[in-house]
Amino acid sequence: MLTKSINLYVIGFNIWKDPDFEGNGVGFKLGEKDGPHVIIRCLVWKNARTGFNIEENTSSVTMYHNTAWKNPRNYKFDDPAPNPHVLRNNISFQGKVAMMEKIDHKNNSWNGGFEVTRDDFISLDDSGMSGPRKPEGGLPDCDFLKLAPGSDFINAGVDVGLAFQGRAPDLGAFETAAAPQKQF
Numbered sequence: 420m421l422t423k424s425i426n427l428y429v430i431g432f433n434i435w436k437d438p439d440f441e442g443n444g445v446g447f448k449l450g451e452k453d454g455p456h457v458i459i460r461c462l463v464w465k466n467a468r469t470g471f472n473i474e475e476n477t478s479s480v481t482m483y484h485n486t487a488w489k490n491p492r493n494y495k496f497d498d499p500a501p502n503p504h505v506l507r508n509n510i511s512f513q514g515k516v517a518m519m520e521k522i523d524h525k526n527n528s529w530n531g532g533f534e535v536t537r538d539d540f541i542s543l544d545d546s547g548m549s550g551p552r553k554p555e556g557g558l559p560d561c562d563f564l565k566l567a568p569g570s571d572f573i574n575a576g577v578d579v580g581l582a583f584q585g586r587a588p589d590l591g592a593f594e595t596a597a598a599p600q601k602q603f
């Protein structure tokens with residue numbers, strides 16, 4: 420299953436005070452049944468427990484350009500992977516990352532060389548994300564978790580075959596528009 424540009428948040432909180440509430444607080448459940456899921460440019464934030472959870476999936480799951488913020492565990496890939504899961508260009512901010520050995524994770528925010536701070540993002544205000552979607556289903560215009568000018572994540576990604584701007588892909592769910600070329 421290919422999943423692109425999906426946003427999941429406040430899962431696992433009983434916001435409606437439902438007495439039969441049984442949510443387990445996981446944003447993306449990637450397991451239970453095996454499937455070589457491909458997760459691209461998704462956001463997951465403020466869930467009760469886990470953002471992206473591999474949950475014993477033994478297929479090779481691919482995660483490119485996702486952003487997880489403020490889940491107690493942002494990424495939980497804690498099962499052995501007979502077919503290695505592949506993670507590139509993902510961001511974790513304010514939440515734990517659990518990666519078991521044999522998981523192929525490189526060039527993500529937790530792989531060294533980056534310090535993720537508040538200043539990497541234009542906005543952490545998610546109030547605009549619950550607004551109406553655009554007619555074609557796109558996100559409302561808002562700067563939530565988009566990279567701030569000067570962020571180390573801009574042009575710091577590896578090419579995974581997806582469109583990008585500037586000299587290289589950015590990390591995370593949103594690609595920063597490249598500066599216009601100077602006219603000589």
Ligand SMILES: [Ca+2]
Binds near residue numbers: 574583587589594595
């Ligand atoms: Ca770029």
